[in-house]
Amino acid sequence: MPLRESLLGLAQIGIPRATFYQWCELHASDGPGALEDRPSRPGRVWNRIPDDIRMRIDAPELSPRELAVRFTDEQGYFVSEASVYRLLKAHDLITSPAFIVVKAADTFHTKTTAPNQLWQTDFTYLKVIGWGWMYLSTVLDDFSRYIVSVIPDPRGVDGHEL
Template sequence: MRYMASEKLEIIRLVEQSALPVRQVLGKIGIPRSTFHRWCDLYRTGGPEALADKPSGPNRIWNRIADDIRAQIIDLALETPELSPREIAVRFTDEQGYFVSEASVYRLLKAHDLIASPKFIVIKAAESFHTKTTAPNQLWQTDFTYLKVIGWGWFYLSTILDDFSRYIIAWKLCTTMAASDVTQTLELALQASGPHQATVRHRPRLLSDNGPVMLLTNSQNG
């Protein structure tokens, strides 16, 4: 399957922002690791434009950004180091009323050594929990399923699965994979199963890619 440059960049950001291991994310969306790493190398060295398939015709010559605009973009980047080239381009366009593309910002920042390599949060997937469950609500598992909707983008199905019964206790369709999304799905699971009434000792453990943790709520002192 052939991907447009914007789709390749979207996949790179998806993997970068995911709390799941890179290999697991790529497996879910069907992208070979060799292909993904090639995209990353292109993006790291040439920015978003390098992700586009090379045209068969002659290269297009782009107009150079005026020096005063370049200086303002660099100043903005230094003032807001937490922003990505895309976010800097959007903010600059909104605040200054002068359109600059993400690719132009990327090239400019890279020329001034202000671009860092993509940061991928690689977490080792947990092995099977060493204590086998013998009843429901002893161990819950969290997971995200990736859904690509043509014309809409990526969506993420957050689920809470009971390890013993394999029953999906709660689910939530999300537009991000933030910690708050998992928390909200857990709240739905708590409402559905009622273990928040139990003591801390008897509440279910939660198994994610980071391993098992004890599920605590505000009623832990009850």
């Protein structure tokens, strides 16, 4: 069948000329087996760590960020922190933080029922115009909410007399 008739026939069934020419090149280079159907998925997903690289992560006790930096430095292959985290999580190797966060309660667990049972104190810096920085220490009665003591300290932030 002449080439022109082949192209007209392909156009009638909706196959572009570029596809036909690709088929001709495949057939010429690799034979009829090259024209068999292949999966259309990519050979490698852009954010997937190859298995041989995945098995080289040897210090799961480090944080994902530390592991990613160490791996990139030592192996010369970039692995993102998110990929390391995903990999560690898939193998149940995510460690809990080394510290425990304790949330403050809304109210104190032992309520005061009279003055002088519980005092609160606060230390802060104040900038007094014309004088400079001063420490201010206050003592507050928890029950009455009155300030029991105020102690301004003329020593500045650096600890020297102003």
